[in-house]
Amino acid sequence: MFSLKKLSPSITDMIRFDHSHVMVTFHQYTRDKRPSVKKALAETICDALEIHATLEEEVFYPVMRPKAHDQKVMEKSEPEHDEMRAVIAELRRTDPKSPRHDELVFELMRDVVHHVADEETVLLPDAERTLSKDRLSELGAQMTKRRLELVTPKAGKIAKNTAVGFSGSTAALVVGVASALFAAKAFGRKTA
Numbered sequence: 001m002f003s004l005k006k007l008s009p010s011i012t013d014m015i016r017f018d019h020s021h022v023m024v025t026f027h028q029y030t031r032d033k034r035p036s037v038k039k040a041l042a043e044t045i046c047d048a049l050e051i052h053a054t055l056e057e058e059v060f061y062p063v064m065r066p067k068a069h070d071q072k073v074m075e076k077s078e079p080e081h082d083e084m085r086a087v088i089a090e091l092r093r094t095d096p097k098s099p100r101h102d103e104l105v106f107e108l109m110r111d112v113v114h115h116v117a118d119e120e121t122v123l124l125p126d127a128e129r130t131l132s133k134d135r136l137s138e139l140g141a142q143m144t145k146r147r148l149e150l151v152t153p154k155a156g157k158i159a160k161n162t163a164v165g166f167s168g169s170t171a172a173l174v175v176g177v178a179s180a181l182f183a184a185k186a187f188g189r190k191t192a
Contacts, residue, residue, distance in 0.1 A: 008141040011059065011127070015060065018055075019120065022049060022112060023116075025165070028165060028166060029042070029045075035096040035097045038101065040160070040164035044158070049084060049088065053081040059139055060123075063127075077118070091108065
């Protein structure tokens, strides 16, 4: 038997990891990639952002709303997620051969960079100042459990897009190995 609380990183570390994962994926996207690779990278970004936004809205924001020192950052967080979802919807409808596809990916990247900066300089430090380590760990476990629920129906699609989008990339190897190790530990399997 395992304890998800012991295996899960704190909620703030998980949020930072999600941010890093999306940024690494954005940096793999270039205009000169094959359309199939551009589509796979865009789908990887979209799925990651949708799952991340849902996790923040369901787990992190409700706890931080009364604690955030900068309420303006807190108040604009969910509307920024809604704007991101609108861009994602258009991006998914756009042919990866179209210049508009590139424009939408880069627009999404700009929006995410701005949003991440606010979270990492305001909300995450607030959480680490106002919540105990135990509470941060509890929330991390809660987020991990909910993430598994959100990822499971998309696991095949996520794996395929990661393989296509990151083919030949060291970053894919690192993300893949880290994910496999985490999953093995989370489900009580021994790793080498």
